[in-house]
């Protein structure tokens with residue numbers, strides 16, 4: 001197994017746990033595509049808390065186990081990852097969590113709208129759609145994910161289950177999972193004072209353009 005990819009996966013798991021955009025039991029799974037091969041490295045432990053290199057396996061994109069030992073609870077959701085890599089060659093990493101606030105929206109089967117600026121900045125200007133329920137990792141669940149995907153949108157909520165984030169790199173997938181959770185938290189907190197208000201559509205693009213302009217200008221040094 002490519003130890004650099006294993007390291008990326010382990011670092012991603014650690015970052016998700018450190019960022020607390022995950023349920024208390026740490027349940028989730030993360031994978032990283034093996035460049036140039038129809039394969040991925042994948043977390044075999046049912047919790048991302050304390051995941052080490054020994055908890056990473058190599059799986060081909062047809063779901064066949066190539067290296068390591070894969071327990072049933074994690075084997076059951078392999079198809080959710082392999083589908084995304086086959087669907088979009090631009091996807092380099094997939095992350096699934098039960099981040100609590102985002103999962104509340106998934107349980108309510110309510111999409112998350114562009115309530116915070118970070119959503120506009122990270123590809124979620126049109127919000128996070130909800131994929132209909134199907135038993136975790138089943139053909140039905142995967143078909144529902146496929147139906148919910150929007151071009152360029154790096155996350156979907158899984159009805160009655162959790163969140164799925166996917167991006168070019170594991171770092172970006174972790175970031176998206178965190179942004180979705182932050183938006184969901186803020187929306188739930190705002191329910192006590194009238195509920196969340198989405199950013200005006202024309203201003204979502206402006207928010208992204210502004211951050212890109214600052215990024216292009218680079219770090220200022222006095």
Ligand SMILES: [Zn+2]
Nearest residue numbers: 096097161162
């Ligand atoms: Zn799950």
